[in-house]
Amino acid sequence: MSVQVRIPTPLRRLTQGQDKVEVECTNLKQCIEALDKKYPGMKDKLCDEKGGIRRFVNFYVNGQDIRFLNGADTALKSGDEVSIVPAVAGG
Secondary structure, three states, rough: EEEEOOOOOOHHOOOOOOEEEEOOOOOOHHHHHHHHHHOOHHHHHHHHHOOOEEOOOOEOOEHHOOOOHHHOOOOOOOEEEEEEEEOOOOO
């Protein structure tokens, strides 16, 4: 099933400048794996050394924060939109 992923500006160098890409997956973990297979280096930017999602990277599925869904196990279906949003700090 095809899922559309919105790529933030800092990661677009990995996607040859594309701001949206499509991957085949059924959950967020598979989405990250599919992104890394298609765009090598993506998983290193999104996940820590243990394979967990980095603290400063937020994922949204159809506008809903995955932290309030099932985290990396959040199910995806064809047509869903996944947004990758780097955390912003400062003051």
